[in-house]
Amino acid sequence: MNVRPRTLALAVALCSCALVAFLACSDPSSISTVNVTLREFSVRVDQATVPDGKVTFHVSNAGTVNHEFLVIRTDLAADALPTDTDGAYAENGARTTLIDEIEDIAPGQSKDVTIDLDKAKYVLICNMVHRDGATVSAHYALGMRTSFEVD
Numbered sequence: 001m002n003v004r005p006r007t008l009a010l011a012v013a014l015c016s017c018a019l020v021a022f023l024a025c026s027d028p029s030s031i032s033t034v035n036v037t038l039r040e041f042s043v044r045v046d047q048a049t050v051p052d053g054k055v056t057f058h059v060s061n062a063g064t065v066n067h068e069f070l071v072i073r074t075d076l077a078a079d080a081l082p083t084d085t086d087g088a089y090a091e092n093g094a095r096t097t098l099i100d101e102i103e104d105i106a107p108g109q110s111k112d113v114t115i116d117l118d119k120a121k122y123v124l125i126c127n128m129v130h131r132d133g134a135t136v137s138a139h140y141a142l143g144m145r146t147s148f149e150v151d
């Protein structure tokens, strides 16, 4: 090799800069993980606000019955979503957009969903409904809801 040491050093320095610039642009650190705990009858998150980008919701059912997990984009308060007559959230009702969901998470089970979320306000809920004779219980109405924001 007939490369002068100084030229080689410059080439290495330039490559390092390019690599740093590339990593900064692709910003792999913009993936946030939010731990979600579901139980009767609440939805708890370990962080209520995350930066713009991909979000992985790691959803654990700490309860004793099946639950599910819905991500809804809306400016409405968590307890003010449009509902059906049984008290469950009316999917894609006025001023709401259902973004994604995980169905049927058994007691003790965890499931993940990764979503690319825009800067906006969201509400996270369980929309399970149980019918026992004439008694209907909608988990959303019973309190399984919380606000979430991508900022």
Ligand SMILES: [Cu+2]
Pocket: 066, 067, 068, 126, 127, 128, 139, 144
């Ligand atoms: Cu539930």
